[in-house]
Amino acid sequence: MSQGLKLLVSTAAIVASLCSASHSYGQEVAPVTEDGGEVIVTGTRIKNAGFSAPTPITTVSAADIQARAPSSMADVLASVPSFRMSATAATSGVNSRGGGLISADLRGLNTMGATRTLVLVNGRRFVPSGTEGIVDLKLIPSLLVSQVETITGGASAAWGSDAVAGVVNFILNDKMEGLKGSVQSGISQLGDYSEFRASLAGGIGLLDDKLHLTFGVDYVNQKGVGTQYTRDWGRKEVGLVSNSAFLTNGLPQYTIAANVHPSVMTPGGLIVSGPLRGTAFGPGGTPYRFNYGTLYGATNSSMIGGDGYGNNLSNSTQLVAPYEAKIAMGALSYEFSPALTFFTEVNGATSESSGRSQQARDLGNLTIRVDNAYLPQSVRSAMIANNLTTIAVGRLNNDSGGVQVRSENKTFRIVSGLRGDISGWEWEAYYTYGQNDYSVVTGPNNRITANYLRAIDAVVNPANNAIVCRSSLTAPTNGCKPQNIFGDGSLVVDDYSFGTARFDLTTKQQVASASISGSPFQTWAGDVSIAVGGEYRKESALGTSDALSQQVQANGSIGAFQIGNQLPIVGRYHVWEAFGEVAVPILKDSAFGRSLDLNGAVRRTNYSTSGAVTTWKLGFTYKPISDVMIRATRSRDIRAPNLGELFQAGGSSFINVFDRTLNSSVQTRSVIRGNPNLQPEKADTWTGGFVLSPSFIPGLQVSADYYNIKINSAIGNIPGATAVAQCYAGITQLCQQVVFNTDGSINFTIAQQLNLNVLKTSGVDVEARYDFKVGALPGRFGIRAVGTYVKELVTVDVSGRHDYVGKLSGFNRTVGVPHFAGNFDLSYRSDGFSGGLLTRIVGAGKYDSELVEGAGAANTINKNKVPTYAYLTLTMSQAIRMGNRTMEVFGVINNLLDTDPPFLPSGTLGGANETSTNPAFYDTIGRAFKVGVRFAL
Secondary structure: OOHHHHHHHHHHHHHHHHOOOOOOOOOOOOOEOOOOOEOOOOOOOOOOOOOOOOOOEEEEEHHHHHHHOOOOHHHHHOOOOOEOOOOOOOOOOOOOOOOOOOOOOEOOOHHHOOOOEEEEEOOEEOOOOOOOOOOOHHHOOHHHEEEEEEEOOOOHHHHOOOOOOEEEEEEEOOOOOEEEEEEEEEEEOOOOOOEEEEEEEEEEEEOOOOEEEEEEEEEEEEOOEOOHHHOOOHHHOOEEEEOOOHHHHOOOOEEEEOOEEEOOOEOOOEEOOOOOOOEEEOHHHOEEEOOOOEOOOOOOOEEEOOOOOOOOOOOOOOOEOOEEEEEEEEEEEEEEEOOEEEEEEEEEEEEEEEEEOOOOEEEEEEEEEOOOOOOOHHHHHHHHHOOOOEEEEEEEOOOOOOOEEEEEEEEEEEEEEEEEEEOOEEEEEEEEEEEEEEEEEEEEEEEEHHHHHHHHOEEEOOOOOOEEEHHHHHOOOOOOOOOOOOOOOOOOOOOOOEEEEEEEEEEEEEEEEEEEEEEEEEEOOEEEEEEEEEEEEEEEEEEEEOOHHHOEOOOOOEOOEOOOOOOOEEEEEEEEEEEEEEEEEEEEEEOOEEEEEEEEEEEEEEEOOOEEEEEEEEEEEEEEEOOEEEEEEEEEEEEOOOHHHHHOOOOEEEEEEEEOOOOEEEEEEEEEEOOOOOOOEEEEEEEEEEEEOOOOOOOEEEEEEEEEEEEEEEEEOOOHHHHHHHHHOOOHHHHOOEEEOOOOOEEEEEEEOEEEEEEEEEEEEEEEEEEEOOOOOOOEEEEEEEEEEEEEEEEEEOOEEEEOEOEOOOHHHOOOEOOEEEEEEEEEEEOOEEEEEEEEEEOOEEOOOOOEEOOOOOOEEOOOEEOOEEEEEEEEEEEEEEOOEEEEEEEEEEOOOOOOOOOOOOOOOOOOOOOOOOOOOOOOOOOEEEEEEEEEO
16 A cells, blocks of 8 residues: 555544544535525536536635634635645734735645745636735635635646645625624733724625625724733743854754843944953943853854843744735626626725834944944053954844834726526636735835945044044045944934835736536436636736835845845736636446546646646546545646746845854845746646545535645745855855855855755645534534644755655744644534634644754754644624624634743744744734624614
8 A cells, every 4th residue: 555545544544533523625515605505616617516526625614704703814714724824914024025915825835935826716816916926815805705615736727827736716705685794803811912803795686686786895903913022931032042063062053942142242232252252332332241141152143041131033023913904895797688697896905014124133243443433432442452453243223123114005906707608508708907006115214234334434533523434534425424333222213324115016917718618418427517718817017116225236236225125027928728627427326336427627828938838637536325435636737937936136135144254144135036937837736535424424524635746846946044054065056046255255145036946745634524413402513623634845956855844943944834733623503602612733843854852963953842732712602683683793712721832933033933933833922802793784
């Protein structure tokens, strides 16, 4: 038996034994809307109510959505364990691109460097926000969503590029009758995490229901949460300390510990080398002796203990970035005849997000001369006594503050088309225009690096005894304003050393599509169904930026600001596609089984940038008996490079790397560049599993599906820190990504998009549900279990093979997924009351799968094990009838047990998860409450 089949069978046995009751949310039983109408599941383009597609589907109903009282659709996807929450309000708090985007990441494949989950609304593409193809889930009106379907297998042949990991389809109720609304408010136990949300939706049929109008509006105001110092666990200042002397001191190379502080910088400045090393500057620039902790050295930037409480490098990261969103949608349909209907949908949405990136950090790289005008006299005298002309100073610039980042995201989308029926053949044709305007402003306290270095080189002008920049002595009109770095609070955010980077991007999407579906003939087993169609899509991006962001620096890198530098971008491509799908019944109520259906799909796609490519899918479903269905698919899927990967011109920001020539960690620029010669990624996908619906246990369903995805020529870049380390290790190809100075030290790094990786993942998805009564007790109980076991999540590139499954930290700016993630929900409903206890499980894993617990050797760490975590959510609602009207009062308690997260510091200066934990998996807020009311008229 193959390893994959063994895994499938063993996992299914575990689920069956643990869940004596369960339910597959797949396609086997047609779900119903909250109004009781049947919903057609869209895992296939085939329009045949008797056909079940072989690709697994997970469905979240409107009732499930309401129970969670989500802030956005990303909270809904959290109930599907195969999604990784890699871009949420809790994970985008540090982001020089602005943050605020909430995206879908199926199987964690987006975190490997690109968007590989296709997002649809009513089966149609939604305009992305930005050049990376990200659809911002905040912009979808929640009250109109009747269900969310996730196709958890390759689906490019049916739905197009980007569906490598799968598809998430938000199905809207565009035939709503009446009016309904919801108002809710939330707050954490500590009084922050304040949220207000109001939603209203309605619909009406006119002219004997030939004309139907539907609308929905949402308003969300999430106030965000401060730094981890607002939490008990955060005030422990847990961090990761690197030990470069592990071979001689017998300690681990990495240590996770409390009371971690920087050892090469203080808020008021710290001399980091030479005979005056350890001289720090207090209020007003007064020198004092810095108290070093342990595990420090010339090559280490952090220490345990010592001075610096409150200066843990997580002190600039917001646990949740605040945002405000306004969303509106309207739909209209008019039935000219039973055979012809006109329809249109209009979406408009805006969201604004604000936050902070890291404060400017000088890791001992500031050079101060003996004649500096602000240098305390006692230090100047000590320099003269020690024959020093310069000192090296490190500074944590709290006084200039975490760099302010504000983003605004505006989307407009209209879909118009016709659909009808010709002799039993259903057809549809539509046109979509979408435009997204995204802007990010980084400042006004964003350091202009070259200006700042001139400003801190301050001297006394002998002509008038005024303090000026040294550069102004020879260029009096250069505008330089001197800065004093000695003492916390001495810096002034002026218009010379600081400024604002701005990037404005307009992305446009146009889609024209036509398709037809029907049955040309029958076999002995039933109708043969086909669907064919064609599509044209055009996408473009036009981005502009400020002059300083485009400025070429003396070292050849681009951008004058410390962070947020973006070059203008101009790019477009168009795509012609033709597709077809067929379903062929082979068996029907025969001696060999109840049914056997074959399913195939093919799509020919021609990209203006990379030429033609073919995707396809083959699968079957087989029911040997009514209670059992077996299904399997094999597909070839693709993901074409997005606009950013193709056309990004080369913005840059600072990263931290270890410079072997200087024998220390240094801050350098990383220049990011697109590549117009990229080719599409190609993925081979297998899925196979079964569905059990035992007739002797009514209400019970169980499914388990194995998946295996291998992506060749995966698009990505090698992070600068990895490129430097691997270059030093002898991988000469990566030395091309590092630009060295003449003395061998590092100048800057280049991160260009390349078809350089192989990306593989495999595992098993299980879903189960059981709905039942208990004796004479009123009401009904429900048990739902959904789980994903990931066997591997592997990248293979020039630096080697790396398996990120089980990695639960953001160490080295790479991310992974847990081996197991799941949800177990217990619910009860009776006489207008419903309640639920929802359990979200993050399985055990490691801090980093490539580190080992130990000491005295490379890649050792003191703590590498992370236990299983479970978070409980309590939901309750009570319907109140007022005549023929209904109102529902509801409440939600998230993180019911107030469980603190595990300590998983990223160890990366400026990293997106720069906290003591990983908010992609673990709750950082603590116990939080939501209350609200729903009404229907």
